[in-house]
Amino acid sequence: MSRNRQPENTNNKSNKKTKKKNIKKIILLLTVIIVLIGFIAAGAAIGIVAGIIKDTEPIDASNIYDLLDQSSFILDSEGQVLEKVQSTGYRDIVSYNQIPSHLVDAFIAIEDERFWNHSGLDLRRIFGVIWTNLRTGSRQGASTISQQLAKNIYLTHDQTYTRKIQDMYYGIQLEKQLSKQQILEAYLNTIYLGSGADGVQAAAQIYFSKDVSELTVAESALIAGIARNPLRFSPMISIYKENVDEEKHYILDDRDSIVTIIYQDSFQPRQRLVLNNMKRLGMINEATYEAALDEDIKSSLKPNRMVAEEFTSYFGDLIQSDVLKSLVNKGYSREEASTMLHSGGLRIYSTMDPNLQRILDEEYAKQDNFKNPRTGEVLLEVGEDGNVQPQSAMVVLDHTSGEIKALVGGRGSTDRRIYNRAINPRQAGSAIKPIAVYTPAIDMGFTAGTVIDDVPVYFDRGDPTRRYPTNFERNRYRGLITIRESVRHSSNVGAVVTIEQLGNYNDNAAFNIMFDYMQKMGISTVVTPDNPHIDSRGRTHDATYSTALGGMTYGVSPLDLTAAYGTLANEGVYTQPITFTKVTDRHGNLIIENTTERNRVVSPEVAYIMTDMLRTVVTSGTGTNANLSNRQIPVAGKTGTTNDAKDFWFVGYTPYYTAATWIGYDTNEKTLPGTSGSTAAPIWQSVMDRIHSELSAKNFQRPDNIIATNICRKSGKLPTEYCLEAPEGNTVISEIFIRGTQPTEYCDLHVMADIHVPTGKLATEYTPPWEIESRIFVDRPIPYYPEEHGGIVPDDYAYDLPKEYYDPLEDGGSLPPFLDDSIDGSIDNGYPNDFWPYPPDNNLDEDYYEDYYEEYDEDLIIDSILSY
Numbered sequence: 001m002s003r004n005r006q007p008e009n010t011n012n013k014s015n016k017k018t019k020k021k022n023i024k025k026i027i028l029l030l031t032v033i034i035v036l037i038g039f040i041a042a043g044a045a046i047g048i049v050a051g052i053i054k055d056t057e058p059i060d061a062s063n064i065y066d067l068l069d070q071s072s073f074i075l076d077s078e079g080q081v082l083e084k085v086q087s088t089g090y091r092d093i094v095s096y097n098q099i100p101s102h103l104v105d106a107f108i109a110i111e112d113e114r115f116w117n118h119s120g121l122d123l124r125r126i127f128g129v130i131w132t133n134l135r136t137g138s139r140q141g142a143s144t145i146s147q148q149l150a151k152n153i154y155l156t157h158d159q160t161y162t163r164k165i166q167d168m169y170y171g172i173q174l175e176k177q178l179s180k181q182q183i184l185e186a187y188l189n190t191i192y193l194g195s196g197a198d199g200v201q202a203a204a205q206i207y208f209s210k211d212v213s214e215l216t217v218a219e220s221a222l223i224a225g226i227a228r229n230p231l232r233f234s235p236m237i238s239i240y241k242e243n244v245d246e247e248k249h250y251i252l253d254d255r256d257s258i259v260t261i262i263y264q265d266s267f268q269p270r271q272r273l274v275l276n277n278m279k280r281l282g283m284i285n286e287a288t289y290e291a292a293l294d295e296d297i298k299s300s301l302k303p304n305r306m307v308a309e310e311f312t313s314y315f316g317d318l319i320q321s322d323v324l325k326s327l328v329n330k331g332y333s334r335e336e337a338s339t340m341l342h343s344g345g346l347r348i349y350s351t352m353d354p355n356l357q358r359i360l361d362e363e364y365a366k367q368d369n370f371k372n373p374r375t376g377e378v379l380l381e382v383g384e385d386g387n388v389q390p391q392s393a394m395v396v397l398d399h400t401s402g403e404i405k406a407l408v409g410g411r412g413s414t415d416r417r418i419y420n421r422a423i424n425p426r427q428a429g430s431a432i433k434p435i436a437v438y439t440p441a442i443d444m445g446f447t448a449g450t451v452i453d454d455v456p457v458y459f460d461r462g463d464p465t466r467r468y469p470t471n472f473e474r475n476r477y478r479g480l481i482t483i484r485e486s487v488r489h490s491s492n493v494g495a496v497v498t499i500e501q502l503g504n505y506n507d508n509a510a511f512n513i514m515f516d517y518m519q520k521m522g523i524s525t526v527v528t529p530d531n532p533h534i535d536s537r538g539r540t541h542d543a544t545y546s547t548a549l550g551g552m553t554y555g556v557s558p559l560d561l562t563a564a565y566g567t568l569a570n571e572g573v574y575t576q577p578i579t580f581t582k583v584t585d586r587h588g589n590l591i592i593e594n595t596t597e598r599n600r601v602v603s604p605e606v607a608y609i610m611t612d613m614l615r616t617v618v619t620s621g622t623g624t625n626a627n628l629s630n631r632q633i634p635v636a637g638k639t640g641t642t643n644d645a646k647d648f649w650f651v652g653y654t655p656y657y658t659a660a661t662w663i664g665y666d667t668n669e670k671t672l673p674g675t676s677g678s679t680a681a682p683i684w685q686s687v688m689d690r691i692h693s694e695l696s697a698k699n700f701q702r703p704d705n706i707i708a709t710n711i712c713r714k715s716g717k718l719p720t721e722y723c724l725e726a727p728e729g730n731t732v733i734s735e736i737f738i739r740g741t742q743p744t745e746y747c748d749l750h751v752m753a754d755i756h757v758p759t760g761k762l763a764t765e766y767t768p769p770w771e772i773e774s775r776i777f778v779d780r781p782i783p784y785y786p787e788e789h790g791g792i793v794p795d796d797y798a799y800d801l802p803k804e805y806y807d808p809l810e811d812g813g814s815l816p817p818f819l820d821d822s823i824d825g826s827i828d829n830g831y832p833n834d835f836w837p838y839p840p841d842n843n844l845d846e847d848y849y850e851d852y853y854e855e856y857d858e859d860l861i862i863d864s865i866l867s868y
Contacts, residue, residue, distance in 0.1 A: 070345030431640025
């Protein structure tokens with residue numbers, strides 16, 4: 001049996017061995033097959049990777065910054081950031097040595113802790129992340145800082161294997177072409193860190209309103225932690241105002257009209273993780289770690305929207321517009337210029353003085369500066385859209401350099417890119433007179449002492465019977481006044497009469513004079529005889545004398561009017577206003593040097609005469625509310641009111657600055673209360689008073705060729721003794737002239753004349769001596785007859801030389817008695833000798849009287865005698 005069993009056991013062992021061999025063969029075969037498949041797959045993968053790399057564009061990392069969008073900045077006159085030019089994000093590139101080491105460490109600790117040791121790929125991290133993701137189902141990333149930089153610069157953020165292979169390839173290429181520090185510098189300037197911040201400098205400004213070099217360890221850890229998920233790990237978010245709960249939310253910034261920035265603490269776990277990693281890696285010690293954890297981030301947060309405050313939005317938008325025009329003028333296309341402005345990293349050096357702009361903003365925020373002068377109530381109407389009415393605008397200009405120092409284009413609005421009233425035209429009213437009329441007049445030979453007659457005139461070419469223009473006080477006319485008085489009282493008649501005389505009574509010649517001087521002073525919104533305005537209805541609007549009164553078809557902007565008056569302040573030289581002085585690229589290379597254009601319009605003497613007359617407006621005319629508290633600084637200026645009181649102006653200047661203030665309703669449907677002198681001038685004064693409060697005494701420069709001479713203010717000529725004793729009072733005044741233009745003739749306007757006292761008519765040989773009085777009168781060059789003008793009499797009409805002569809028969813008088821009641825005419829020597837008329841030596845002789853009255857009928861003489 002045992003023999004029989006032994007073969008059986010042997011067979012079993014043999015079978016088992018055979019099976020084991022077969023299994024080994026199968027395993028070996030499978031292994032070979034798997035290896036072959038692996039090699040095939042690897043080869044395929046390598047082929048795919050090679051194909052992707054082959055199709056990937058090569059890179060040149062030396063121009064890496066040229067590929068970055070960098071925000072442009074507008075700087076004020078002191079070199080401080082005024083605002084960021086708006087684009088999709090905010091980036092301000094800084095060099096590696098400007099970035100604090102603890103910020104660099106924070107990013108390395110959380111994003112790529114073996115950064116200093118790998119060559120673009122961290123294989124240890126890649127396999128570790130693969131294992132972790134397979135084990136936990138999570139989706140951790142293994143990108144190095146070099147890969148992230150490559151993705152940010154050269155690739156999209158699509159989650160595809162092709163893009164992943166490309167950023168690995170580019171990461172290795174970057175490591176070959178750049179140093180570690182260069183890679184870190186580029187990365188830290190490109191990484192998106194929430195709230196529109198691209199790069200660490202932008203993040204430092206947006207979250208903490210500080211330079212990146214000033215960040216603390218805690219702040220650096222917070223910023224580094226944001227990169228993983230900017231929305232979740234940002235310390236603040238913006239929500240609509242209607243969703244703000246003051247009990248629930250901690251408000252960081254509530255300045256915007258639509259959204260409010262509130263604090264969120266979801267960043268804290270990520271910040272602690274960054275700090276832990278920094279401590280674990282030996283980047284910070286325990287004490288620094290604990291101090292960073294204890295730091296109160298909430299109190300450190302100071303949101304910076306990286307846009308201008310309300311008062312700079314109008315100015316900033318104007319600067320951007322001017323820079324675009326300048327770039328186009330240098331040969332760039334409109335698209336190229338726009339790209340350069342919004343993402344070219346330009347530095348735009350503006351002319352804004354931050355102190356002056358702050359004053360202007362603060363004064364425009366005070367509602368009490370906009371009052372009804374009659375009731376004292378604040379002029380404030382707020383529409384459903386939040387727009388404030390009436391509106392206002394103001395420009396402050398350094399007239400010597402042409403630099404705009406402060407500008408506000410509206411009142412009570414915080415929106416950007418809104419209607420800028422400082423650069424949009426409105427009717428100027430009388431504020432145009434010094435530019436369109438009186439400057440040409442002085443330049444063409446008139447003087448401040450030239451006399452015009454302020455009486456009713458008829459310049460309406462459509463209706464010659466209508467009195468036009470009338471003065472502001474309607475039916476008041478001042479009569480004979482000098483050009484200075486015409487300016488001081490803002491006489492409409494004086495302005496039109498003056499320009500008519502300048503044109504030698506030729507309408508088109510007069511119009512061309514106005515347009516020529518306005519255009520030379522920077523005002524182009526005028527209608528000329530050769531270029532009439534055609535409105536939307538196809539109606540033609542020709543030039544008229546209303547231009548002399550500010551009735552310009554297109555109107556004039558506060559900015560243009562400021563520059564025009566600046567010509568007078570700048571001794572007759574027009575200086576084109578500018579908003580910026582230069583523009584540099586991101587490397588500091590000069591792109592634009594904005595030098596202002598200048599041209600002499602009138603001589604310094606003409607400008608000084610105009611300035612002196614405009615000072616009279618402020619000292620004793622319509623603009624007295626514009627006087628400064630600092631009396632050591634003079635003010636020259638002019639009010640402006642349109643006929644319908646829909647536009648009020650005050651434009652004035654000091655030796656330091658020129659400024660224009662406008663106020664009115666946008667819709668132009670409502671009238672304003674008061675006058676320009678009581679409404680616009682106080683606004684101008686509130687701003688300029690603060691601007692000049694601490695400036696030293698300074699006067700307008702008086703040219704050597706200006707002399708003072710006494711004249712008669714009614715004739716404009718040298719005075720006589722009659723001018724001293726004129727019935728309206730002493731008419732002798734001191735006036736200034738450009739040497740050679742002073743009068744040389746004596747006044748012939750004031751005359752001595754005998755009048756018949758009871759009738760006020762000129763005496764004749766028939767007037768009784770006891771009813772005669774010698775008086776001084778004004779012999780008007782062109783007699784004025786009230787009955788021809790609806791009974792209107794000018795202020796000085798009472799002093800006019802009478803136009804009629806006394807006639808005893810026509811004026812209810814009688815001839816004096818010289819005969820008794822006998823018909824034969826015998827002489828009665830009993831009449832008193834003081835009766836008129838009587839012959840010399842009291843020798844009453846009938847023949848004397850008969851000869852004297854031979855022109856009268858004898859019966860008439862007898863009747864006269866009998867009636868005595």
